[in-house]
Amino acid sequence: MKKDFFALCHSRLFSGITEEELEGMLGCLQAKSVRFPKDAYILRAGEPVDSLGILVFGSALIIQEDFWGNRNILSSISAGQSFAETFACAPGTALNVDVVTQAPSDVLFLNVRRILELCPSACAYHSRLIRNLLSDLAGKNLYFNEKITHLGQRTTRAKLLSYLSAEARRHGCAEFDIPFSRQQLADYLSVERSGLSAELGKLRAEGLLEFHRNHFLLKT
Amino acid sequence: MKKDFFALCHSRLFSGITEEELEGMLGCLQAKSVRFPKDAYILRAGEPVDSLGILVFGSALIIQEDFWGNRNILSSISAGQSFAETFACAPGTALNVDVVTQAPSDVLFLNVRRILELCPSACAYHSRLIRNLLSDLAGKNLYFNEKITHLGQRTTRAKLLSYLSAEARRHGCAEFDIPFSRQQLADYLSVERSGLSAELGKLRAEGLLEFHRNHFLLKT
DNA sequence: TCTCCTTTGTTGAATATTCAACAGACTTGT
């Protein structure tokens, strides 16, 4: 249980809140902890949600699947990150994504109505939690905004360069690892895997970058 | 000034707050009102922002422009809607979009730090405002999510069908007007205008839909 | 009503992507 608290204290949602405060809050918020095996559905598209999830331990993917079964990876989730806040915060909205574990995972579910309800006497830190949630949503918003920037590019090459530039900016370095396999990157950028590989080959031939598997080096 | 208040009271951000309460709050929040002519830049990419904007009157577009000047319309803003909340709520982030008026517009700027600072004695409704902001960000998040769904489609046809389905769902009706010209829709979906028109022609020939200008009717 | 100007539709050539199939590289478990 202490180990859980460590991950939670370092999550964006609970930043600025101490372990002692957290312990009291979780009870007040009626938090529920659930364990999932590898490749399990944490949430399924179509479900109405009134709780957000926090990945305490493990790894998961946010996946969107269309009518014909084409998969599109929207993001990957690691320990300390939360998911489904958007749907939980927008009342009356059904989930339109699947959340699937990549490894055995522990998830903490928090009911958003509980978070928003004022109970100043019991939990002075509700206010802080709300502000964290706000900044978390803003962060997700920026993430989606960035993805739209990549998807808005017309060609596979332009999408790749847009994505790799963003990764380099994020790492603050021209050499970095990406968190996707080729197939996952192709899904993320919504292009054909073979075309992606071919384009990477061209970019290497032109001297714009080097790579091996998921390790990349961008060159001037 | 009363007319301003009417639009604000019916905005998502100030919903549940009365005119009297609003009047007091605007002073406390140090709200600043600015008027813009048609085709003017309300905000420019690269600017650091600590305030969100509310369009009190008029109409504006959120536009992203890449290095080579290709424009991508991310959304359109009408009276009562707010913009730049994301950047204002995520500290230390520079704006990566332009906000441009489509018509003469009045904008109210609200400093987010002011909103988040607790001042329970002066403004009991700060809490409500924060919750509205949260739900607003969640709503924007869903909007971007939807756009990603469209952009994630591989072909112009699939993007169109995805977009038109979403519009029909939004209107709750198979017959509706879209808020974009052909060029704007092509920018929004990130495809070629002429290809878009051609695809619309094919869809009509196949009997999937009817349209005239920006009026559409989806057929079974 | 008649221009002028903007928006939308159409076409064919050039370019890019998808699809399918396979070969080689890497991993994992025995």
Place this chain on the structure above:
DNA sequence: ACAAGTCTGTTGAATATTCAACAAAGGAGA
């Protein structure tokens, strides 16, 4: 070390998109 399975790179044919140029339709103002 070996085998089996997965991931990545390569190729050519089929399909789709972009580009450029022009034609047609719609709208605004005289």
